Amino acid sequence: MNRIAIERKVLSENDRIAEELRTALNGTDTLSLNFIGSPGAGKTALLERTLERLPRGTRAAVLTGDIQTENDANRLRRYGYPVRQITTGGACHLDARMVETHLRDWIGDGLDLLLIENVGNLVCPTSYDLGEDAKVVVLSVAEGEDKPLKYPGIFRKAELMLLNKVDLLPYVPFNPELARENARRIHPEIEIIETSYTTGAGFDRWLNWLASRVERKKVSVKPAGEAVATA
Amino acid sequence: MNRIAIERKVLSENDRIAEELRTALNGTDTLSLNFIGSPGAGKTALLERTLERLPRGTRAAVLTGDIQTENDANRLRRYGYPVRQITTGGACHLDARMVETHLRDWIGDGLDLLLIENVGNLVCPTSYDLGEDAKVVVLSVAEGEDKPLKYPGIFRKAELMLLNKVDLLPYVPFNPELARENARRIHPEIEIIETSYTTGAGFDRWLNWLASRVERKKVSVKPAGEAVATA
Numbered sequence: 459m460n461r462i463a464i465e466r467k468v469l470s471e472n473d474r475i476a477e478e479l480r481t482a483l484n485g486t487d488t489l490s491l492n493f494i495g496s497p498g499a500g501k502t503a504l505l506e507r508t509l510e511r512l513p514r515g516t517r518a519a520v521l522t523g524d525i526q527t528e529n530d531a532n533r534l535r536r537y538g539y540p541v542r543q544i545t546t547g548g549a550c551h552l553d554a555r556m557v558e559t560h561l562r563d564w565i566g567d568g569l570d571l572l573l574i575e576n577v578g579n580l581v582c583p584t585s586y587d588l589g590e591d592a593k594v595v596v597l598s599v600a601e602g603e604d605k606p607l608k609y610p611g612i613f614r615k616a617e618l619m620l621l622n623k624v625d626l627l628p629y630v631p632f633n634p635e636l637a638r639e640n641a642r643r644i645h646p647e648i649e650i651i652e653t654s655y656t657t658g659a660g661f662d663r664w665l666n667w668l669a670s671r672v673e674r675k676k677v678s679v680k681p682a683g684e685a686v687a688t689a
Numbered sequence: 690m691n692r693i694a695i696e697r698k699v700l701s702e703n704d705r706i707a708e709e710l711r712t713a714l715n716g717t718d719t720l721s722l723n724f725i726g727s728p729g730a731g732k733t734a735l736l737e738r739t740l741e742r743l744p745r746g747t748r749a750a751v752l753t754g755d756i757q758t759e760n761d762a763n764r765l766r767r768y769g770y771p772v773r774q775i776t777t778g779g780a781c782h783l784d785a786r787m788v789e790t791h792l793r794d795w796i797g798d799g800l801d802l803l804l805i806e807n808v809g810n811l812v813c814p815t816s817y818d819l820g821e822d823a824k825v826v827v828l829s830v831a832e833g834e835d836k837p838l839k840y841p842g843i844f845r846k847a848e849l850m851l852l853n854k855v856d857l858l859p860y861v862p863f864n865p866e867l868a869r870e871n872a873r874r875i876h877p878e879i880e881i882i883e884t885s886y887t888t889g890a891g892f893d894r895w896l897n898w899l900a901s902r903v904e905r906k907k908v909s910v911k912p913a914g915e916a917v918a919t920a
Contacts, residue, residue, distance in 0.1 A: 525841075609757075610757055629860050
């Protein structure tokens with residue numbers, strides 16, 4: 459078997475596990491999001507502020523992936539939600555098996571929201587379905603507005619782009635309008651929200667997006683008859 | 690053959706081509722550097738300023754890798770040196786075969802310096818020898834000082850870390866001393882130079898490093914007798 463055939467086999471095995479995960483998460487009305495971005499795009503800080511501001515009573519949990527260290531899990535644990543670190547030990551992305559292994563005993567808890575922070579990498583995580591409802595790409599304004607054109611895969615697959623660290627806009631040569639244009643050239647329907655951990659900018663909009671998606675998930679996974687009844 | 694065996698075979702085939710490249714580049718006293726960093730770490734801007742400030746008469750050339758677009762090559766071509774874009778079409782790193790293919794007809798030109806800008810990715814490029822004399826890791830201060838601990842592979846293999854975008858230090862929560870400590874925990878001998886495209890900070894030191902390595906290369910590849918004679 460050659461390399462490409464092996465790669466296809468690995469991906470199709472991943473897809474199978476991801477589908478099982480998706481079915482399990484649909485069964486508990488859990489909205490699951492897969493956050494993908496470069497190292498240092500601000501994914502962890504963004505999740506920290508998100509956990510801090512989640513509506514009371516939200517049943518949320520976080521899986522956070524890194525090659526090494528428990529740093530991110532330690533940062534995220536301060537907000538009172540269950541958090542698990544997945545250390546890949548070298549792999550450049552999470553895969554569905556890693557998520558399944560770390561998620562297994564949480565499935566029965568009836569989570570509203572599962573936040574998965576992928577390994578910092580704008581390329582490899584794109585190919586691995588984790589059973590999520592949506593991918594969210596996090597792009598920092600320190601990275602340059604050309605990134606959607608250079609790394610089109612993730613911008614094509616993500617439903618939402620969080621254009622992050624907008625507090626740095628006065629200090630970096632970054633044109634947000636051009637970044638939006640570039641993202642929309644790759645994916646015309648992508649939603650875009652500008653965010654900053656430092657100033658809190660954009661978090662109202664981002665948390666509204668999140669709340670509406672949690673809500674929509676609860677409606678959409680009901681049998682057709684019930685969904686009509688609640689409409 | 691399983692996936693790991695295939696991976697080993699790919700890497701050993703890569704190593705073979707990289708060794709051929711190394712022999713060819715040694716034959717022409719060409720110093721070759723492989724620049725690795727996250728998307729948006731500032732690799733291209735750093736190379737732009739480097740080309741702008743290279744001593745007159747330096748025979749330099751650039752290979753620049755991206756998944757898509759010719760953007761970087763177009764930026765780098767403005768400085769009068771030969772530049773070629775390698776678009777990987779999806780692959781998350783350059784490999785020795787891509788370099789060999791794009792470099793082939795330059796080998797006879799007797800270059801002093803070959804600058805290779807890898808795909809923006811702090812993980813995958815680390816495993817692929819490109820026949821270079823040294824890897825240089827570029828870390829932007831916007832990325833956070835924990836990156837050497839989270840992505841130890843590249844910091845272990847790089848001879849030099851360019852701590853880049855230091856002009857942003859007043860605006861980001863980044864402790865340069867801690868970043869240095871973290872890099873040295875992974876690789877005690879790593880050299881570190883702080884740089885900024887915007888202010889030009891650190892470029893004298895970086896260009897001196899480069900000049901001394903170009904010089905050392907010319908001495909080191911001479912037969913032992915000659916090297917003694919010039920000492």
